[in-house]
Amino acid sequence: MSESTASPETLRLSWSGMTHPGRFRKNNEDAFLALTVDPQEMRLLGKDGSAPMDGCDFIFAVSDGMGGANAGEFASRVAIDRISHTLPRSFWLGAMGMRRGAGEWLDNLFTEIHAEMGKMSLVYPECRGMGATLSMCWFAPGRMTFAHVGDSRIYYMPKDGELRQISEDHTHVGWLLRTGQITESQARFHPGKSGLQQVLGGNVSNPDPQIGAVDYEPGDVFVLTTDGITDGLSRPGIEGVVKTGPKNGKTLSRLLIDEAMFNSGRDNLTALVIEIAE
DSSP states (O other), X not given: OOOOOSOGGGOXXXXXXXXXXXXXXXXOOEEEEEEEEOSSOEEEOOSEEEEEOSSOEEEEEEEEEEOTTTHHHHHHHHHHHHHHHHHHHHHTTOHHHHXXXXXXXXHHHHHHXXXXXXXXXXXXXXXXXXXXXXXXXXXXXXXXXXXXESSOEEEEEOTTSOOEEOSOOOBHHHHHHHTTSSOHHHHHTOTTTTOBSOOEETTOSSOOOEEEEEEXXXXXXXXXXXXXXXXXXXXXXXXXXXXXXXXXXXXHHXXXXXXXXXXXXXXOEEEEEEEEEO
16 A cells, blocks of 8 residues: 555546446446545536546445346446435535545445345345445545445556455455465456355345555556456456556547457446546
């Protein structure tokens, strides 16, 4: 983790996000969110943009839904929408206070989303068993706090370092990798890599979100993806796209999706890239 050297007034975020159903699926069970918030208002952001962190915080998230019929598509949308519905009654209490308690608030938010999906599964037969991954980043000046459940991913690439995964895959294969029993390459091609042990909703009784934080500085990059991206791109492959930068008029999120879809495209794909600048 790095120490921020820029004052909050000089920090600027640039982002690009994109989601795609993939080469073989008709529906898209992925969703993503980009918004900015201050003590007065919340604003949804476009899929691409740049803005100064002048008294504002930024929130980005990706979600991958699952369930029968259209329940998966609905589940990821519930997870994403609940964030913007919950923020107004929380953040209005004061931005600085919320920044200090961001980790606790994120934990409570994930609990609320899980409970909401459970209620819907009981009331609506078509929603029975629906669930979703959720990887969410809260950017305050100089510090990013994150919460995560599932196998979507959050990557962090410091200005002068390599891309690394800071979220943990909530799968048995992810546990094997973290405990050194298999390599990163073996984990990527393991036949059981999609066997989720934790999701929001689904048949999980009490999900335990991973909560963490990273101090960042200008030049750092964060990448959020669903598993459709990582099915087609390894960690070094994602790093290569990010380091090469936008080209041919395409954003980084579009390039990540194009590369992953060329190599696989079997699943829905979502990429969200956040760059820090002065």
